[in-house]
Amino acid sequence: MPAGRSIRxxxxxxxxxxIRHAELVNWTGQAIVCPRTRLDELTRWNEEVNRPGVYLLVGAEGLSDREVYIGEGEIAFKRVRQHIGTKEFWQEVVIFTSKDENLTKAHVKYLEHRLIQKAKEVGRYKVVNGNDPTETALPRADRAAMEEFLENIEVLLGALGHRVFVPLVASPASPSTTDRFRFSIKGVEAFGAPVDEGLHHLPQLHRVAAKQ
Known part of the structure; x- marks a missing residue:
């Protein structure tokens, strides 16, 4: 069973x-969540946002795909402000920085690449970045540290309500017969199983009923 996490x-x-400030206990990273309408208030958060970091511009929930833009900046807040006049879709920004001085420009470029890669793999949100940044070459130890940083970003962001990096729940490996639901209409049968996020379709059990 995965270890528990505490979030403040x-x-x-x-x-x-x-504006919300969030952090995982015993982690040097931190997140600042700010509505677009309150962006000017972030000028009072100099120590948290005016340093190297990655950020996500998140669009509103709607009938179409929810959009997200992922970026990085040596001064994260400065880069976010540059998007005010160029990107209209977003309603909230989440900025991730470190409380110490160990996060560098090379680190955040690596994180940006990996976050975009993972967001596209998961497919929950539509990633609107025009270009895919190349992976920054880092020493082995730094790369391992950034992968751990990445995992913490995923956990914290998900807890804040944005499941950009949370994989769509896979169907149970071997759902029991009692855990399945069956729906049949016009000769087509579909099956599902209950999971944490609701009812998950079991495509491997989908079939067209044989004609009588």
């Missing part, structure tokens, strides 16, 4: 819809 979330104004 600070509501800057006491409002759940305002």
């Amino acid at each position: 979330i600070f509501l800057a104004t006491g409002e759940v819809t305002g």
Whole structure:
């Protein structure tokens, strides 16, 4: 069973819809979540956002695919502000930086590449980046550290309500007969099994019923 995690979330104004500062206990990383309408308030968060980091511009939920743009910057907040006049879709930004000085430009470029790669693999959100950044060459130890940083970003972002990097739940390897649901219409049968996110389709059991 995976180890448990503890998360601390600070509501800057006491409002759940305002600026939030989030961190995993015993991790040097941190996340700042800010609505687009309150971006100017981030000028008071200099120590958290004016340093190397990666960020996600997240669009609103709707009937079409939810969109996300993933970027990096040596001064993360400066890069985010540059998108105000160029990208209209986003309503919220999540900035990830480190509380120490160990996150460098090379590190955040590596993270940007991996985050875009993983977001596209998962396919929950439509990634609107125009180009795919190349993977930055890092020493083996740095690469391992950034992969751990990446895992923590995924956990924290998911807990904040954005499951950009959470794989779509796979169907149970061997769902029991009692765990299956069956639906049949016009000779076509479909099966599903309950999972954490609801009812998951079991494509391997989908079939067209034989004609009588």
